[in-house]
Amino acid sequence: MNSQTITKSDQKISDIDSYMSSVGAKARRAAREISAASTETKNRALIVIAESLLETEDFLKSENAKDIAQGRKNGLSQALLDRLELTSERISGMAEGLRQIAALADPVGEITDLKYQPSGIQVGQMRVAFGVIGIIYESRPNVTADAAGLCLKSGNACILRGGSEALLSNLAIAKCVHHGLIKAGLSPDVVQVLETTDRNAVGRLITMPEYVDIIVPRGGKGLIERVSNEATVPVIKHLDGICHVYIDRFADKEKAVNIAFNSKTQRYGTCNTMETLLVHQQVAALILPVLGDLFKKEGVELRGCARSCEILKAISPAQDEDWEIEYLAPILSIRVVESFEQAIDHIEAHGSHHTDTIVTENITRARDFIRQVDSSSVMVNASTRFADGFEYGLGAEIGISTDKLHVRGPVGLEGLTTKKYVVFGDGHIRT
Amino acid sequence: MNSQTITKSDQKISDIDSYMSSVGAKARRAAREISAASTETKNRALIVIAESLLETEDFLKSENAKDIAQGRKNGLSQALLDRLELTSERISGMAEGLRQIAALADPVGEITDLKYQPSGIQVGQMRVAFGVIGIIYESRPNVTADAAGLCLKSGNACILRGGSEALLSNLAIAKCVHHGLIKAGLSPDVVQVLETTDRNAVGRLITMPEYVDIIVPRGGKGLIERVSNEATVPVIKHLDGICHVYIDRFADKEKAVNIAFNSKTQRYGTCNTMETLLVHQQVAALILPVLGDLFKKEGVELRGCARSCEILKAISPAQDEDWEIEYLAPILSIRVVESFEQAIDHIEAHGSHHTDTIVTENITRARDFIRQVDSSSVMVNASTRFADGFEYGLGAEIGISTDKLHVRGPVGLEGLTTKKYVVFGDGHIRT
Numbered sequence: 001m002n003s004q005t006i007t008k009s010d011q012k013i014s015d016i017d018s019y020m021s022s023v024g025a026k027a028r029r030a031a032r033e034i035s036a037a038s039t040e041t042k043n044r045a046l047i048v049i050a051e052s053l054l055e056t057e058d059f060l061k062s063e064n065a066k067d068i069a070q071g072r073k074n075g076l077s078q079a080l081l082d083r084l085e086l087t088s089e090r091i092s093g094m095a096e097g098l099r100q101i102a103a104l105a106d107p108v109g110e111i112t113d114l115k116y117q118p119s120g121i122q123v124g125q126m127r128v129a130f131g132v133i134g135i136i137y138e139s140r141p142n143v144t145a146d147a148a149g150l151c152l153k154s155g156n157a158c159i160l161r162g163g164s165e166a167l168l169s170n171l172a173i174a175k176c177v178h179h180g181l182i183k184a185g186l187s188p189d190v191v192q193v194l195e196t197t198d199r200n201a202v203g204r205l206i207t208m209p210e211y212v213d214i215i216v217p218r219g220g221k222g223l224i225e226r227v228s229n230e231a232t233v234p235v236i237k238h239l240d241g242i243c244h245v246y247i248d249r250f251a252d253k254e255k256a257v258n259i260a261f262n263s264k265t266q267r268y269g270t271c272n273t274m275e276t277l278l279v280h281q282q283v284a285a286l287i288l289p290v291l292g293d294l295f296k297k298e299g300v301e302l303r304g305c306a307r308s309c310e311i312l313k314a315i316s317p318a319q320d321e322d323w324e325i326e327y328l329a330p331i332l333s334i335r336v337v338e339s340f341e342q343a344i345d346h347i348e349a350h351g352s353h354h355t356d357t358i359v360t361e362n363i364t365r366a367r368d369f370i371r372q373v374d375s376s377s378v379m380v381n382a383s384t385r386f387a388d389g390f391e392y393g394l395g396a397e398i399g400i401s402t403d404k405l406h407v408r409g410p411v412g413l414e415g416l417t418t419k420k421y422v423v424f425g426d427g428h429i430r431t
Numbered sequence: 432m433n434s435q436t437i438t439k440s441d442q443k444i445s446d447i448d449s450y451m452s453s454v455g456a457k458a459r460r461a462a463r464e465i466s467a468a469s470t471e472t473k474n475r476a477l478i479v480i481a482e483s484l485l486e487t488e489d490f491l492k493s494e495n496a497k498d499i500a501q502g503r504k505n506g507l508s509q510a511l512l513d514r515l516e517l518t519s520e521r522i523s524g525m526a527e528g529l530r531q532i533a534a535l536a537d538p539v540g541e542i543t544d545l546k547y548q549p550s551g552i553q554v555g556q557m558r559v560a561f562g563v564i565g566i567i568y569e570s571r572p573n574v575t576a577d578a579a580g581l582c583l584k585s586g587n588a589c590i591l592r593g594g595s596e597a598l599l600s601n602l603a604i605a606k607c608v609h610h611g612l613i614k615a616g617l618s619p620d621v622v623q624v625l626e627t628t629d630r631n632a633v634g635r636l637i638t639m640p641e642y643v644d645i646i647v648p649r650g651g652k653g654l655i656e657r658v659s660n661e662a663t664v665p666v667i668k669h670l671d672g673i674c675h676v677y678i679d680r681f682a683d684k685e686k687a688v689n690i691a692f693n694s695k696t697q698r699y700g701t702c703n704t705m706e707t708l709l710v711h712q713q714v715a716a717l718i719l720p721v722l723g724d725l726f727k728k729e730g731v732e733l734r735g736c737a738r739s740c741e742i743l744k745a746i747s748p749a750q751d752e753d754w755e756i757e758y759l760a761p762i763l764s765i766r767v768v769e770s771f772e773q774a775i776d777h778i779e780a781h782g783s784h785h786t787d788t789i790v791t792e793n794i795t796r797a798r799d800f801i802r803q804v805d806s807s808s809v810m811v812n813a814s815t816r817f818a819d820g821f822e823y824g825l826g827a828e829i830g831i832s833t834d835k836l837h838v839r840g841p842v843g844l845e846g847l848t849t850k851k852y853v854v855f856g857d858g859h860i861r862t
Contacts, residue, residue, distance in 0.1 A: 255858030262860035382856025406837035421840040425813025427686030429693035
């Protein structure tokens with residue numbers, strides 16, 4: 001088995017185009033079935049999949065071991081091998097995630113804003129599934145269960161394309177998913193995991209609007225840029241997070257220190273981690289030294305503007321590009337700003353419109369920041385690390401959208417649905 | 432002045448790329464201003480624009496007369512010349528439309544679903560403008576005022592590109608718009624009408640995501656397909672309407688006849704006009720003859736399946752392609768179906784997912800139809816002609832979206848906005 005053409009039931013998938021068309025056609029048929037499935041049927045499938053994952057732990061681990069052995073042979077880094085591994089804890093985690101999705105309210109079929117109009121017709125909007133969702137992701141096999149669960153509950157069929165290094169693990173998880181679908185009386189085609197790692201399969205997946213309604217890429221910048229540039233299907237993008245904490249002149253010192261420290265150090269590798277700290281000039285000398293000591297103790301490298309370098313010792317001068325890097329590492333850029341307006345200008349000019357927070361006790365500043373900063377999450381006196389579907393009460397998330405169209409910020413079940421207008425009349429005609 | 436390179440202030444726009452970049456950069460700057468403008472400022476601008484249109488009626492008409500003279504020289508059809516004409520009535524209509532937009536509630540800044548989460552943070556969503564909207568439309572100059580008004584009220588800057596045959600009329604309307612913006616203390620760059628009819632300007636407009644956030648094409652299928660294929664900016668599409676009326680076995684005869692007749696004949700050229708009538712076999716012999724007579728009197732040409740041809744006399748056999756044509760004319764295709772399921776299968780296979788209605792007194796059929804038909808508007812016992820922003824209570828519309836992503840069906844002020852998450856804490860950090 002090589003990484004270019006993985007076998008399907010030990011037979012080569014030689015014709016990727018016709019394979020993908022067949023997967024697409026099956027998904028399109030299954031979409032109609034799952035969109036009309038009852039809440040109870042969908043929940044039953046989710047629960048059986050969760051049970052099945054726990055029951056087949058040994059099989060999952062042995063298939064996963066083969067992926068890991070192959071990965072080691074291919075020279076994958078230890079970090080990637082760690083992400084790839086399916087431990088008992090991670091398998092329980094997948095099962096628990098599916099049970100949580102089963103416990104969420106069904107978004108499909110909800111009718112809102114049903115109102116009588118002057119003509120006498122009653123008009124409202126019904127939440128409905130998209131149809132078929134294609135999800136492209138990297139390395140971590142537990143995404144297979146999460147994504148399958150979210151699509152299933154939101155009434156969508158899905159086509160999943162995981163990382164090539166996790167193929168056998170993903171296919172093993174797919175077996176559990178199919179078992180659950182069948183037990184609930186649903187077609188196994190509701191969730192299809194691609195049985196090939198051929199890169200051309202991705203190229204086809206994102207250019208078949210006749211079968212696929214939206215694409216959700218989850219992974220590094222390279223993947224997302226490729227998908228965005230080549231797709232002819234709408235894409236819900238999850239781009240980088242260059243997140244800011246702005247410590248205002250009217251900030252409470254303790255809150256400012258806690259929020260800035262937490263936003264940077266609670267986890268380094270996440271998109272909602274702070275990458276740049278902005279501090280108002282009137283409080284910089286008071287707050288930066290305290291933060292500098294804390295960051296130093298934590299091993300965070302600091303890069304600052306000229307004024308930060310005057311105030312702090314353990315800091316190096318920031319280069320222009322430092323304001324636009326998503327470090328995803330224990331590195332932080334710091335800039336002292338002259339005014340509230342300069343802070344907002346900096347965020348708008350250099351940020352990625354992901355998550356930005358102001359620390360202030362002044363309600364006018366808070367209201368202006370919330371209104372003026374054009375990011376998917378705008379916060380007052382809270383750590384940027386809260387930008388997350390679970391923390392926002394969505395119950396689960398497929399990612400964090402940096403797009404403006406359709407869905408912005410954490411994407412949960414509702415983000416995977418759309419709405420149609422419903423009209424009730426009693427023989428009404430237009431005059 | 433020729434139709435390829437219209438002059439800007441009598442100077443040739445020789446470099447379209449740099450002209451478009453300059454327009455884009457101005458729009459981007461203006462977008463920040465208009466997104467933060469108060470409701471009162473925006474309403475004031477709308478009212479002054481309306482007044483200005485009425486006051487400059489003579490100028491509008493004289494500029495319009497030049498477009499019409501040029502159009503006649505270029506051999507435009509009488510129908511196109513009619514659409515192009517700015518009469519006193521149409522000018523009053525534009526002014527009245529702007530006053531109606533001023534009277535609508537401001538969608539920008541509305542915060543919904545603000546809820547405390549277990550961590551103690553308060554999370555909600557704020558409705559915000561997109562930024563810059565590009566609108567590409569054909570012939571009718573009154574779209575210039577409508578589109579400007581909708582974008583202005585929804586807090587967006589816009590770049591308008593009307594039909595080349597209406598350039599002088601559109602620029603004259605733009606003068607009134609700029610007058611109103613300036614009077615209200617806003618930048619005239621909030622609404623820019625392109626001063627060139629060079630086709631390359633459209634090519635550039637739809638491929639500059641750095642300046643333009645979404646594109647709304649309004650026009651024929653050719654325009655919309657070109658824009659969809661070439662755009663690198665998200666597009667809110669308005670495709671064709673192959674709308675169905677399905678007369679169920681449990682239909683009330685009188686309602687069925689009224690709805691089918693109204694859906695076809697109230698206006699022929701609109702996208703929500705019925706193009707195919709489906710009739711359940713058990714009521715076909717009862718209802719079709721009545722409808723056949725009515726349509727005959729109205730001069731509607733009928734094309735039917737074999738069974739309709741047995742029941743009706745003044746009908747010709749339908750070809751396969753008849754089920755997928757948007758006639759936009761007094762032509763109707765008719766099919767007798769064996770069952771409710773076959774009706775839905777027909778709509779899903781041949782329709783354009785625009786607007787479809789069932790006529791039935793049976794609540795189970797009504798619920799199933801509403802749930803199963805995947806169209807932007809799904810109706811029970813109402814004419815398809817109701818699919819319209821005004822009839823739905825949106826107050827105004829920029830078009831009817833046949834996209835699933837973001838906005839589906841009539842697009843009003845809300846469809847021209849998006850949402851961001853807002854989070855309020857009191858020093859909250861994540862643990």
